[in-house]
Amino acid sequence: MSATDNTTAPVVTRFAPSPTGFLHLGGARTALFNWLFAKHHGGKFLLRIEDTDRVRSTQAAIDAILDGMRWLGLDWDGDAVFQFARATRHAEVANELVARGHAYRCWMTPAEIDAQRAAAQAAKQPLRIRSPWRDRTDGPADRRFVVRLKAPREGATTIDDRVQGAVTVQNAELDDLVLLRSDGTPTYMLAVVVDDHDMSVTHVIRGDDHLNNAFRQLPIIRAMGWPEPTYAHVPMIHGADGGKLSKRHGAVGVEAYRDELGILPEALDNYLLRLGWGHGDAEIITRAQAVEWFDLRAVGKAPSRFDLRKLDSLNGHYLREAGDARLAALAGERLGMSDDPALDLLTRAMPALKPRAANLNELADSAHFLFAARPLDVDADAAPLLDGDARATLARAHAALDAVQHWDTETTETAVRVVADAAGLKLGQVAQPLRVALTGRRASPGIFDVLALLGRDESLARIADQALAEEPAA
Ligand code: GLU
Numbered sequence: 342m343s344a345t346d347n348t349t350a351p352v353v354t355r356f357a358p359s360p361t362g363f364l365h366l367g368g369a370r371t372a373l374f375n376w377l378f379a380k381h382h383g384g385k386f387l388l389r390i391e392d393t394d395r396v397r398s399t400q401a402a403i404d405a406i407l408d409g410m411r412w413l414g415l416d417w418d419g420d421a422v423f424q425f426a427r428a429t430r431h432a433e434v435a436n437e438l439v440a441r442g443h444a445y446r447c448w449m450t451p452a453e454i455d456a457q458r459a460a461a462q463a464a465k466q467p468l469r470i471r472s473p474w475r476d477r478t479d480g481p482a483d484r485r486f487v488v489r490l491k492a493p494r495e496g497a498t499t500i501d502d503r504v505q506g507a508v509t510v511q512n513a514e515l516d517d518l519v520l521l522r523s524d525g526t527p528t529y530m531l532a533v534v535v536d537d538h539d540m541s542v543t544h545v546i547r548g549d550d551h552l553n554n555a556f557r558q559l560p561i562i563r564a565m566g567w568p569e570p571t572y573a574h575v576p577m578i579h580g581a582d583g584g585k586l587s588k589r590h591g592a593v594g595v596e597a598y599r600d601e602l603g604i605l606p607e608a609l610d611n612y613l614l615r616l617g618w619g620h621g622d623a624e625i626i627t628r629a630q631a632v633e634w635f636d637l638r639a640v641g642k643a644p645s646r647f648d649l650r651k652l653d654s655l656n657g658h659y660l661r662e663a664g665d666a667r668l669a670a671l672a673g674e675r676l677g678m679s680d681d682p683a684l685d686l687l688t689r690a691m692p693a694l695k696p697r698a699a700n701l702n703e704l705a706d707s708a709h710f711l712f713a714a715r716p717l718d719v720d721a722d723a724a725p726l727l728d729g730d731a732r733a734t735l736a737r738a739h740a741a742l743d744a745v746q747h748w749d750t751e752t753t754e755t756a757v758r759v760v761a762d763a764a765g766l767k768l769g770q771v772a773q774p775l776r777v778a779l780t781g782r783r784a785s786p787g788i789f790d791v792l793a794l795l796g797r798d799e800s801l802a803r804i805a806d807q808a809l810a811e812e813p814a815a
Contacts, residue, residue, distance in 0.1 A: 350568070352384025353543050356410075356417070357424075357533070359391045360402035363594030364409030366586060366647065367548055367578045370613040374575060375546045376415045377614070377635035387540050388417035392425045393532055409595040413606050414628070422540060424532050431527030434535045434565065435488045435520040443564035444520055447472045447489045448480040469516040488521035492560045500555055503544075503573035503637040510556045518557050530554065534561045542570055546637070549574035573637045576644040578616060586647055598652075603675070603701030605663060608656035617645040625658060657699040665691035668704065675705035678712060686711055690794050693786035710780035711794060716806040717781040726783065727807060731774035735808035737764065738771055739801060748797040750789040757788075778807040 354375035358368050379386035388410070392398040410417070438444035449472055461468040472489060480486055492515050499509040520531040527535075533554070537545060545555075552574040562569055580590030587593065598604040611626055618641070620626065620634045660668065669687035672694075673679050678687070690708055698704035710717075719727070727735075741756040761771045772788045779791050779800060792800050 350541070350543050352379055352382035353387060353541050354379045354384065354546055355387040355389050355537065355540060355542050356415075357389040357391050357536075357547070358406050359394065359397075360399060360406055361394065361397040362402055362405075363596055364406045365593045366595065366598075366613065368406075369409060369413060369415075369595050369609070370578065370616060371547055371575060372410060372415050373413065373610060373613050374573075374618070374635070374637075374640070375544075377631055378544060378546060378637065380632045381635045384543070385418040386415075387419065387542070388421040389536055389540065390421055390423050391529070391532070392423055393428075393527075393529060395425070398425075405594070405596060412599060413595065413610055422536065424536060427532070427536060427539075428527055430539070431532050431535050432521055432525060435527065435531060438490065438520065438561075438564055439488060441564070442491070444488050444490050445472075445474055445476075445517075446478070446480055446486040447474040447517075447519075448484055448486045449474065467514075469514070472517055475517065485523040487519045487523050489517040490520055490561055490564065492517050492557075498556055498559060500552075500559065500572055502552070502555075503571060504576070504640045504642060505549065505552065505574050506642075508552065515556060515560070520561070530557055531561060534558045534565075537570060538562070538565070538567045543568075544573065545570045546573040546575065549576050573640065575640055576617060576642060579644045579646050581646055581648060583646065585644075590647065591649070602649075603704070604652065604656050605659045605701070608652065608659040611659070612652045612655050616647065617641050625655070653699040660695050660698055660700070660704065663695070665689075665695075668695060668701075671701050672705040672708050675701060676708060676712065683712065686794065690786075690790075693790035693794070697786065707786070710782065710785060710791070713781060715799075715802060717778075717803060719777060719781045719807075720783065723777045723781060723783045726773050726777045731777075732808055734760070734764065734766065734771055735774050735778055735804055738775055739804045739808050742792070742797075742804070743801060745797070748793070748800075750787075750793045753792040753800075754789045774807070775804065778804045 356368075356372040356375050358364065376386045378384075390403055390406070392403070407421070435444060439446065449470070454470065457470060458468050470489075474480060475489075475491060493512045495512060497509050497511050498515075499507055501507050518530055519528050521527055555572050555574070559569065578586045580586050582590075584590075592598060592601060595609065598609055599606070607628070610628070614626060614631055615624065618635070618639050620639060623630070626634070665688045666684075668691050669684050673684055673687055678684070687708055690711060694704055694707050698707060737760050738757060741760045742753060745752045745756050757771055757775070758768060761768050764771075776782070776785050776788050776791070779785070779788070779795060785791055795803070
């Protein structure tokens with residue numbers, strides 16, 4: 342434990358998403374920071390689904406969030422806690438606060454609240470409800486009431502935030518927030534506090550859009566006499582233009598990075614970690630290093646900008662590191678190839694393919710030629726490479742390769758070099774038409790790797806298809 346973590350309780354963090362959409366990048370980063378902080382301190386990382394908004398919370402969103410977290414390797418301890426199911430407990434705490442004199446029943450009518458709102462508007466002041474029931478208990482027994490917190494009005498509240506530093510709000514600026522609605526249901530503000538307490542959360546690490554909420558939550562915690570968590574409010578992620586990251590910047594859900602952009606989870610984790618946190622100039626940071634190094638002091642105060650090019654370059658690194666069989670399965674999924682021979686071929690192809698790809702889409706695309714049916718479709722920009730003497734050259738290459746005994750990268754290279762030398766051509770002048778004949782494209786892995794991967798029969802047949810073809814009539 343570092344010197345400033347002077348609590349004695351074991352560290353417990355939590356990620357508390359509202360299941361109203363996909364797991365977005367900001368949420369994934371919050372989860373990652375909580376996960377790393379817990380692991381760094383040998384503590385626990387818990388998951389709470391904040392599903393109290395019954396209209397906007399969906400099972401599909403819950404599934405997407407759990408799926409995204411599993412994909413990113415952010416496993417949580419114990420079962421996920423569902424907030425809505427704990428409403429009775431939340432109400433119990435509100436009633437306890439009433440019994441202790443820290444909260445009160447408020448019978449203000451909508452008309453009275455409207456009048457305060459209008460007065461605040463006229464005075465150009467924010468609305469702060471001042472309830473006449475704060476110190477009275479003799480409300481009408483036959484009318485419904487809400488339960489409000491009796492928030493302190495004098496003095497100031499300071500939060501010593503691990504990221505934002507000391508932040509102070511005058512208590513006069515806070516109002517007596519509602520804890521229980523008139524139908525008896527708890528408010529979000531109450532639910533968060535009760536759940537964090539009951540889950541023994543010691544560190545609340547979340548987006549800085551919740552900093553204002555902390556000033557409304559802390560008085561509830563103090564009124565109950567509960568231990569106060571350490572807060573760390575992490576700045577938002579912005580898009581390249583400096584605005585808060587949103588749909589207009591492209592994909593915001595992690596599943597799109599996986600499914601559409603072909604990013605590996607370890608690359609996204611590394612990227613999200615570096616977005617707003619640093620350890621010297623380290624860019625490539627393994628999970629083990631992240632657990633060892635992570636602390637809240639190195640979280641920046643300024644919003645960070647999302648940069649897809651950086652993510653792609655990290656992803657390229659992790660693709661080169663990744664195991665061939667794993668990449669073969671991922672590329673195979675994208676190509677619709679999952680049978681054993683296809684996966685075996687893809688696995689053998691990976692050492693030649695993966696150095697050239699920045700993401701799984703490029704990787705799958707570069708493997709396409711392995712499964713292409715004869716006669717190959719030749720890309721429009723590659724077709725001119727078969728003009729002139731190229732088809733005659735292919736015929737010679739075919740004859741030379743046909744004589745190769747043990748077919749591999751070396752023997753095929755020797756044969757092609759002999760053809761080039763005999764014809765007074767540079768190696769590239771033979772390799773380029775061969776590439777087009779074998780892959781249908783201008784670019785591919787090294788041509789001898791391509792020959793070896795396709796094997797003798799398929800290679801010779803593809804070369805023959807182009808070598809023997811008639812020049813198209815002009
Ligand atoms: N449910 C809140 C959200 O998704 C987070 C609440 C919290 O972390 O305290 O923004």
